[in-house]
Amino acid sequence: MFNPNEIREQFPILSTQVYGKPLVYLDNAATTQKPRCVIDAISEAYCTINANVHRGVHHLSQVATEQFEEARRTVQNFINAPHSRQVIFTRGTTESINLVASSFGNSFLKEGDRVIISTMEHHSNIVPWQLLRDRIGIEIRVIPLLPDATLDVEAYRGLFNERTRLVSLTHVSNVLGCTNPVKECIDIAHSNGVPVLIDGAQSTPHTKVDVQALDADFFVFSGHKVYAPTGIGVLYGKEEWLEKMQPYHGGGEMIQTVRFEKTTYNELPYKFEAGTPDYVGAIALGKALEFVQQIGIENIARHERMLTQYTLERFAEIENMRIIGKPDGSAVSFLVGDIHPADLGTLLDRLGIAIRTGHHCAQPLIDHLGIPGTVRASFALYNTREEVDTLVEGIKRVARMFA
Ligand code: PLP
Numbered sequence: 001m002f003n004p005n006e007i008r009e010q011f012p013i014l015s016t017q018v019y020g021k022p023l024v025y026l027d028n029a030a031t032t033q034k035p036r037c038v039i040d041a042i043s044e045a046y047c048t049i050n051a052n053v054h055r056g057v058h059h060l061s062q063v064a065t066e067q068f069e070e071a072r073r074t075v076q077n078f079i080n081a082p083h084s085r086q087v088i089f090t091r092g093t094t095e096s097i098n099l100v101a102s103s104f105g106n107s108f109l110k111e112g113d114r115v116i117i118s119t120m121e122h123h124s125n126i127v128p129w130q131l132l133r134d135r136i137g138i139e140i141r142v143i144p145l146l147p148d149a150t151l152d153v154e155a156y157r158g159l160f161n162e163r164t165r166l167v168s169l170t171h172v173s174n175v176l177g178c179t180n181p182v183k184e185c186i187d188i189a190h191s192n193g194v195p196v197l198i199d200g201a202q203s204t205p206h207t208k209v210d211v212q213a214l215d216a217d218f219f220v221f222s223g224h225k226v227y228a229p230t231g232i233g234v235l236y237g238k239e240e241w242l243e244k245m246q247p248y249h250g251g252g253e254m255i256q257t258v259r260f261e262k263t264t265y266n267e268l269p270y271k272f273e274a275g276t277p278d279y280v281g282a283i284a285l286g287k288a289l290e291f292v293q294q295i296g297i298e299n300i301a302r303h304e305r306m307l308t309q310y311t312l313e314r315f316a317e318i319e320n321m322r323i324i325g326k327p328d329g330s331a332v333s334f335l336v337g338d339i340h341p342a343d344l345g346t347l348l349d350r351l352g353i354a355i356r357t358g359h360h361c362a363q364p365l366i367d368h369l370g371i372p373g374t375v376r377a378s379f380a381l382y383n384t385r386e387e388v389d390t391l392v393e394g395i396k397r398v399a400r401m402f403a
Helices: 004-008 036-049 059-079 093-108 127-136 154-156 180-189 281-297 296-316 341-350 363-369 386-402
Strands: 085-088 114-118 138-144 164-170 196-199 218-222 234-235 257-258 263-265 321-324 331-336 356-358 374-378
Touching: 004 085, 036 059, 059 085, 059 234, 059 281, 085 093, 093 127, 093 164, 093 196, 093 218, 093 234, 114 127, 154 180, 164 180, 180 196, 196 321, 281 296, 296 321, 296 331, 296 386, 331 386, 341 356, 341 374, 341 386
Parallel strands: 114 138, 114 164, 164 196, 196 218
Antiparallel strands: 085 234, 218 234, 257 263, 321 331, 331 374, 356 374
16 A cells, blocks of 8 residues: 555645645545646656657657657556557547547437437536537437436336447546446447447546456546646547547548548547647656556555545534435545535635535536535545545534534
8 A cells, every 4th residue: 555645745736725724635536636757747748859749750759759659558558458549649538528429420320329328427428419419310318317326227228229329428427426337338238239438537547447348449538637637638449430430620640641632541549639639748648647557546446445435434423414426436425404515615615625516517417416516525546534534624614604
């Protein structure tokens, strides 16, 4: 196991103060803080190797290209993809899902075809499908939840028909903090001949991802939630789909030849990487994933599960505490009596505690639960039990003010 207090020293922002109080950063599901090695990797890239990738014969461009492609292999290794050409760099989860909705949609979907999502999806895994529905008239079917807010897998089985073309499902809910049985869901889809996209935004930072063991057809995640910078993310896809899918954006690097009459496209992954990529972001993402690998994702998961468990135990002391859903990972959503989440969040902020409040970009889920939103504490490897204690004392103090 690692010592979170030693780890904290590698994250410069964690020693800052908010309103004169030590920062207690519990908004990691929104974005994680960055270790020194990632910050340095960005600075070093601009100071020593910066040049546009894949274009230059000159030395710097070649070094930048090598490091960019090395980062792709680091991602490949991190998610156990069969080949690095199946790793496409995007701006993040949102862009990755939009890419699939657009390219898979253009290539394989027709009016009346069905796409299955779930009640607990982030807007990023709802709206791209609605845009496609508005454009070509697909049908969106939604997996309902059981009373305990977990996925209703039996109902899911019943959503398939001969027009079902894709399932797009979150691995871990950003609101409920629960892990979906994605392997079972993928197997059910495959037994119906339907491919599956897994939204790994909330799983990749906290659990071992093996796209081959999952047999996921597409897997997407964001760098910034796994200690890397903003603006870089990943789409993994099986070659059988990626090869047949139309490009997403047109421009430089995604082409083989361009004539005014006709353009032919580049091989994977470049077919989906039009324009100058965020190669510095990709290099920094590679650094962040190496950082996680050095500590060990299983160790991180164990530490975060311990924090979640401890939070649930300590929350039991708080009167009128209501846990939303069945958290099993690194995020806990809750409500306290009838204190509005925004009020609780604002007052905790004054105590230096950064937590998330509101609908968490999952309005259909919040509507389904019939609540105004939630307060969410979400953990990363650098959080401590003492910070949970500070949170608990903070909530008790706010609750006394409202009593
Ligand atoms: N999907 C889930 C489950 C998320 O939690 C998030 C972000 O919170 C996203 C998608 C969107 O990620 P991004 O904004 O990095 O594209």
